[in-house]
Amino acid sequence: MLGGGKSCVAVAMSGGVDSSTAAALLKEEGYEVIGLTMHLWDQTQDGRGKFGRCCSPEDIHDARRVADQIGIPHYVINLRKAFAEEVVDYFVAEYLKGRTPNPCVLCNEKIKFDLLLRKAEELGAKALATGHYARIELCSSPKKPLRYLLRRGKDRNKDQSYFLFSMTQEQMSKVLFPLGEKSKAEVRQQALKLGLRVAKKAESQEICFVPDDDYRRFVEKRKGREISQPGEIVNRDGKVLGFHRGLHSYTIGQRRGLGIAAPHPYYVLALDAERNRVVAGKKEELIAHGLVASGVNWISFPRLEGEVEALVQIRHRHPGTPAILSPLDMGRVKVDFKIPLNSVTPGQAAVFYLEDEVLGGGWIERAL
Amino acid sequence: MRRVYMDHNATTPVHPEVLEAMMPFFMEKFGNASSIHWAGREVKKYMDEARENVAALLNATPNEIIFTGCGTESDNMAIKGVAFAAREKGRHIITTQVEHHAVLHTCQFLEKMGYEITYLPVDSEGLIDLTELRHSIRDQTILITIMFANNETGTIFPVQKIGEIAREKGIIFHTDAIQAAGKVPIDLQRLPVDILSLSGHKLYAPKGIGAQYIRSGTPLTSLIHGGAQERNRRAGTENVPYIVGLGKASEIARRDLQKRHDHLLALRDRLHQGIINRIPHVKLNGHPTERLPNTLNMSFLYIEGESLLLNLDLEGVAVSSGSACTSGSLESSHVLLAMGIPPEVAQSAIRFGLGWSNTLEDVDYTVEVLPRIVQRLRDMSPLYQKRVGMAL
Numbered sequence: 023m024l025g026g027g028k029s030c031v032a033v034a035m036s037g038g039v040d041s042s043t044a045a046a047l048l049k050e051e052g053y054e055v056i057g058l059t060m061h062l063w064d065q066t067q068d069g070r071g072k073f074g075r076c077c078s079p080e081d082i083h084d085a086r087r088v089a090d091q092i093g094i095p096h097y098v099i100n101l102r103k104a105f106a107e108e109v110v111d112y113f114v115a116e117y118l119k120g121r122t123p124n125p126c127v128l129c130n131e132k133i134k135f136d137l138l139l140r141k142a143e144e145l146g147a148k149a150l151a152t153g154h155y156a157r158i159e160l161c162s163s164p165k166k167p168l169r170y171l172l173r174r175g176k177d178r179n180k181d182q183s184y185f186l187f188s189m190t191q192e193q194m195s196k197v198l199f200p201l202g203e204k205s206k207a208e209v210r211q212q213a214l215k216l217g218l219r220v221a222k223k224a225e226s227q228e229i230c231f232v233p234d235d236d237y238r239r240f241v242e243k244r245k246g247r248e249i250s251q252p253g254e255i256v257n258r259d260g261k262v263l264g265f266h267r268g269l270h271s272y273t274i275g276q277r278r279g280l281g282i283a284a285p286h287p288y289y290v291l292a293l294d295a296e297r298n299r300v301v302a303g304k305k306e307e308l309i310a311h312g313l314v315a316s317g318v319n320w321i322s323f324p325r326l327e328g329e330v331e332a333l334v335q336i337r338h339r340h341p342g343t344p345a346i347l348s349p350l351d352m353g354r355v356k357v358d359f360k361i362p363l364n365s366v367t368p369g370q371a372a373v374f375y376l377e378d379e380v381l382g383g384g385w386i387e388r389a390l
Numbered sequence: 391m392r393r394v395y396m397d398h399n400a401t402t403p404v405h406p407e408v409l410e411a412m413m414p415f416f417m418e419k420f421g422n423a424s425s426i427h428w429a430g431r432e433v434k435k436y437m438d439e440a441r442e443n444v445a446a447l448l449n450a451t452p453n454e455i456i457f458t459g460c461g462t463e464s465d466n467m468a469i470k471g472v473a474f475a476a477r478e479k480g481r482h483i484i485t486t487q488v489e490h491h492a493v494l495h496t497c498q499f500l501e502k503m504g505y506e507i508t509y510l511p512v513d514s515e516g517l518i519d520l521t522e523l524r525h526s527i528r529d530q531t532i533l534i535t536i537m538f539a540n541n542e543t544g545t546i547f548p549v550q551k552i553g554e555i556a557r558e559k560g561i562i563f564h565t566d567a568i569q570a571a572g573k574v575p576i577d578l579q580r581l582p583v584d585i586l587s588l589s590g591h592k593l594y595a596p597k598g599i600g601a602q603y604i605r606s607g608t609p610l611t612s613l614i615h616g617g618a619q620e621r622n623r624r625a626g627t628e629n630v631p632y633i634v635g636l637g638k639a640s641e642i643a644r645r646d647l648q649k650r651h652d653h654l655l656a657l658r659d660r661l662h663q664g665i666i667n668r669i670p671h672v673k674l675n676g677h678p679t680e681r682l683p684n685t686l687n688m689s690f691l692y693i694e695g696e697s698l699l700l701n702l703d704l705e706g707v708a709v710s711s712g713s714a715c716t717s718g719s720l721e722s723s724h725v726l727l728a729m730g731i732p733p734e735v736a737q738s739a740i741r742f743g744l745g746w747s748n749t750l751e752d753v754d755y756t757v758e759v760l761p762r763i764v765q766r767l768r769d770m771s772p773l774y775q776k777r778v779g780m781a782l
Contacts, residue, residue, distance in 0.1 A: 056704075095703070095704065097700050097703075099696075100696070100721075140770070141697065143770060144694075144697040144700075144701070144766075144767055144770060145697070145700055145701060145704065146701070146704070146766075
């Protein structure tokens, strides 16, 4: 991707062990490396949660110390305004629409590989590297034009390709994933060998701007108390089964907290934001035979011409289901599962794989 | 790669003569100045000498000078000190929108405590309207605090005239002279100023020492209580080595004032000329003539100041945008915005602060590397592509 000869690369450093090791590896390989840490959000000092949330003062500090250790320049890039608008506001708006958002994809698409990438280029870098477990490959077939492909990270358990489905060809030509061929264990080993101070740092599994994974509280705080409008819980026929305390407290497939006295358990089937209702039903009703995805981005080819067989993942930790994809209008795709699935959640990402290649992905509009 | 430091408004290196003057007071003459024995006695006279030197720089008397921990502390002391001492007389304070955060945040703190603050606006060159100042004075006004020179643009305020207005109305006048001291002459025999704040590390003394001029008879409540040091105005064991350092720096500043002034002015104007000759679409922020001899704040249109800053750093040139204390977040400068400068233009501003050790070669190197950085950034800038006509 960079052509012959080493040149200048920027690395997005979060202060965690992955991006720190990525930076160290690139420096060892002879690149001229610049460390960049994004300042995305101001964490309030709740006193809870000591580590693992992006761009807390400790994380920025850790990134800077690693940069010092490796011997590279390090800058903090202020992207708070864009992050609040593109990621946080989107996050809140989706919940209020009764959908379950995936902010990490938006952050990659709009912040990291857009604004941060541009910043890196402004500093003279030819590419931006991150610590993602994924692989970019330039595919040159004799009859086809050059195309960048996205593959899963070699460590299937750590694979983060799911969050990268919206990458464009242009972005991929300027991005590096140095950890794509490595396992997490190898990365930690490498970090220890290099003596990086963050080698033993714990991982963050939460969304970086939501303290303690408490999405409900976050959305309430951001929007104000008024959004917690109670409403009806109904079944598919519209019969009222009970009451809910605010749509944003519920997620598709949820069983707990419905407060419906019945011989069998009820599950959340859908969230009707327009009428402020939770639609609940029996477990069998959760089953979906397919889904419609919108805003689909294709990586392996420019557009979907006909039907294609692929494995579809509807969540990061979902093993994937074989399905048939067919094009619809306006960049949408119809996905027919070969085996029905539970808990297809509007707002989540549906990513299409062929073996370890990411064909593309889109946003789940509704279950079929 | 050459290293050029051009951020002397953020801080300055310690002058070699200053460091030399300080050294004996760490290990040999280390006594507590308040002690009655020989160890205490032997440092007292050096403190007195330092105090005389600071006073001389300002043409004030030594007993009107007290030492503080830093310039920010001096600002805090002046404003809170007067506010608390005069709280029975009134609760209204007048300041400007372009003060340093040490002044602004102190005023905001007082607002939360029930004081009323008038933040005077400034014009496009950064100066207040004296008539507006006059009209904002009320019966309950107890303090006017207006800076001597602005740290971001270098614009120098008409301190004489402001002082006269304050004197006429019988109101205490404090001026934050942290950027001005040592760069322009300050004569407190002539200037009707009641309190003046000073900072060591802008004057080639170390960080962690400041001073305050308080005209005799000015009522001020202490902020730091404890011992009787500094005539009961500021408790705490005297930081003798640093006081000596500040004294020496003041002595040198007074000795070299004219020489430094001419040197800085020549370099600054060479830098300014070099930039406007080689780079189009640039704008000076600040007063064209009433400006500190070392400060040059310029906007480079169509690009982001942050990118310019980082690129210059990668070429070895250290400058800043906004003021150092807020640089962590690189928000738009409140000073430039108060001057009516549009946000995009304010965002593209860079501040050059020259110092006594800068040379012609430093200026020429900067003038050499700047144009290609600016051009490269402009080529990547969608704003530049559109070439929107901006009213300068």
